[in-house]
Amino acid sequence: MYKKIIINVADHETRVALMEDETIVELFIERKGSQDTTGNIYKGRVQRVLPGMQAAFVDIGLNQAAFIYVDDVVRDNYADIED
Numbered sequence: 001m002y003k004k005i006i007i008n009v010a011d012h013e014t015r016v017a018l019m020e021d022e023t024i025v026e027l028f029i030e031r032k033g034s035q036d037t038t039g040n041i042y043k044g045r046v047q048r049v050l051p052g053m054q055a056a057f058v059d060i061g062l063n064q065a066a067f068i069y070v071d072d073v074v075r076d077n078y079a080d081i082e083d
Helices: none
Strands: 005-008 014-022 025-032 045-050 055-061 066-069
Touching: none
Parallel strands: none
Antiparallel strands: 005 014, 014 025, 045 055, 055 066
């Protein structure tokens, strides 16, 4: 299997591609001035709970509160938490 990493850097963005046998299998694009917080781990404080949506808004130190759904935190039966 032939593998190659291609990196392209411009003023406004950086692109990285992983190719296997002339096929792009992964592509990463980072733009200046933008932040992707997906997948990061934060310590926060719950600001507001929305029981009807089974979700909450959490202050993680950014200019907007994060939104978290109960299934993202508790995978099993969460009846004990609701009580």
